[in-house]
Amino acid sequence: MYAKTWGCVMLGIEARWVEIEIDINRGLPTFEIVGQPAAVVKESRDRIRSALQNSGFEFPTRRITVNLAPAHFRKDGSLLDLPIAIGVLIASKQLTYPKLNQILFAGELSLSGQIRPVPGILAAALLARQNQQMFIHPAENNGEISSISKLTSAGFQNLAQLVSALLSNQVNWIINTEIKRSLPEQDPWQHLGIVGGRVVRRCLQVAAAGRHNLALVGPPGVGKTLLARALKGMLPPLPEEESLEVAQIYSATGLSVQKILQGYPPVRAPHHTITPRGLVGGGSPIRPGEVTLAHRGLLFLDELPEFSKESLNAIREPLESKSISLHRSNQQVIFPADVQLVAALNLCPCGFYYFQPERCRCSVRDIARYLRPISGPIADRIDLKIGIAKPLWIESEQGNSDQFSVGIAEARLEIKKRRGSDLEQRLPQKGRQFLRTLASQRQISARGYFKLLSVASTIAALEGLEIITAGHLAEAWQYRWELSELTGEGGNSGVIS
Template sequence: MPLAIVHSRGLDGLAALEVAVEVHLAAGLPNVTVVGLPDTEVREARDRVRAALQNAGFEFPRKRITVNLAPADLPKESGRFDLPIALGILAASGQIPATALAGHEFAGELSLSGELRPIRGALTMVLAAGGMGRCFVLPAGSAREAALASQVPVLAANTLLEVCAHLTGQAALTECLVDDTVRDDQCIDYPELADVRGQAQAKRGLEIAAAGEHSLLLAGPPGTGKSMLASRLPGLLPPMTLAAALESAAVLSLAGQFRPELFRRHPYRAPHHTASTAALVGGGSVPHPGEISLAHQGVLFLDELPEFDRRVLEALREPLDSGRIHISRAARQAEFPAQFQLVAAMNPCPCGYHGDPRGRCRCTPDQILRYRSKLSGPLLDRIDLQIEVPALPPEVLQQAPDGESSAGVRARVTKARERQLLRQGKANARLHAREIDRFCQPAAAAAVLLKQAISRFDLSARAFHRLLKVARTIADIKESDTIEAQHVAEAVQFRRFAKD
């Protein structure tokens, strides 16, 4: 039959839409034409496929070959269509049975020798293929991550010949199964909180941030442990649900950065302060996820916060509130999840030693003001906890670590998060205005203290709501159903730096 149809998937953001690879052979001068809005990588497939078929021992038809990637209005990118195109040519020329293609979906890049190379977004494609009643054939390097979805059978192949042997009934491909230990988050090794010496207030801030999913700013001189503290936050977060882990893994897979052994591990992203807006929030002519999406269900750490371009930082404001980022370009739009916890670090002044008792700071008040004014009020309003991390005295540095372990803190955090999910179905930091009125009502004494805090620190409505949500989290950690005055007082202590 001169026409064959092979099923595959194309990526449009996190959506993996079905693509029918139609291959037609006709009389005429030998030529291969690929239509259906292919990009450069897809158009180059004709040369890779020709060499792969010949080196695998198949005959490349000397006919006019037309490859249509339907639907035609969906842009097609990457080398994932190499394998479907090769199989379509073989089926249309009668070298493999076309009927065997019906129960499968295929994706994979071909080398010139016929070997299959890994592709991006394999997990995303398999998640979208659930319910179609087909099994998915993928390169062995991508099959293990795709099998985590448990949506459809995933068959792993190393070469084009192995795929053809499976379709002709000569040797069946092996289904890729995932060991249960990969799904177990108890085996994940995070940095240990007990290694941090001193800094009791900062550690307490980390616990509150982890329990309520709050954003955090650490400010202090160089070398006081800000980066070390930030790296401990993922190990304090509650275990990810399977749905959250799959969503996080799908975004990382889309960027080609997912490893199956890190499944259910909270991501920790720390981009350099020279990162562009597109690198941080996503973008490009073909929209791709940025650092905020790659940190989905994890932590985004921005060190030297004032050194980031102001426009880059301002782009964080909307996703910090909504937990998603919508990228619009002239021809493409995409939406990615961005439910991350922001942890930022900064020095108190340009030289870093403002307030040092030894008088090492030489910055003028104007220089300090200009440095801090690089962070806008609306951005600081969205950071729930603002903590000063002071320099430690020598005797504290020399003593053995004596802090609480990550496991102990994580147990309290998990218990507090469970209270929140049972009460309102989400973390405290994600509450909206109407939900705050319902779930964050303070006691009488706490309400008086809140009123005083608003006047003294000149808090905006947003800052007031965030202060109330932090107090609600502190109450949850202490297993209190009511927000008391001591909970509000502690929450106020974590917003003083920006107003000092």
């Protein structure tokens, strides 16, 4: 007596299908699971036995062998409880269903026969959709599943209900066609009660539109963190495909996906004591880190220089390649990590250097040491900076009327449309002239050159223009980030170190 069902397990943030074979034969009563089951999967034997008996089924007192194929990778997680239990019922002839091959089961069983929710259910659902299978899942995960379009699914509270529905062929399949997503419309500035001058608002608008990495620089207490929150409020909702992508990550990590599915971009703000592993992911089983959880959204690093050198080095690669590949003993996973980095920092340990120099008591060496971890490659990957000298709730004389938080979504479409175009081709003569002057007078690295162009193209996109003018370049240049300039050693004052 042999049966076969389909399930899946999580590997990183992705679900991998598992074919479950169940064989019930004569012999001493045993229940064996083979095919590299992890501890959780081995324990499922006891849950399944009790769940079957407490749901009014008979647990066969014979020799039961379960094989998890393919056998070459280790299966971890409790998603396999349900498909194994169903397989046992079929193999012991307590259940028959004609289209078993077309169903992917995922769920954990409690001893009473309840089907419990599991992390990673979104990934499993996406796998089912990809394999064009129907998906049976815990009822408690209905909310998440309902956000996936074109998926045939059904959620069940407990095993008895599921089996009776299958037996009578009266499964209430649901197919989602259109997904409703909504983001509340509000002015983040007003909402947070901050004002901010024209430059601050404009710079945030550019950052939001072009997803440029941003540094917020200022003494303690001026509202750097508030600005990061304002930026969060200015981000347009994620397109459906992207929010599913993010939700899958959140689901696999066991975090709430509700807001993500509504279209909110993810925002992660890890504390500066975080380890490199916490930041980029790792462990066993491999879990995604903060850069992956902030995929398609914001990674806010408050007090950037306080992060350990190792942590900062670890995010260099993902900032560049927009993904991170991890190798651990026998597995390799690639996590997505397309983040917009927002960093807040002081320029010295006490925080007053540059902005209120008379209050700062740090030595030149203190300052150099403080900024060293970010001076090289991290600083190089930041496109924009906002310097904030006075608190943001103090109104500037003019310049608060500009509606700089509108038009971001439109600009993003504009940018998307031109993705891959040669930026240099879009420069008119005057723009080239300006760049040449800039390059001859200042030492601009190749990366700096292209960063400037890319920020300028975002500014152009905000105006709906394809051509990048000298004015756009000039504005981009006003927002540029150069650490050497901030430490008083050159840069803007015409002094190059």
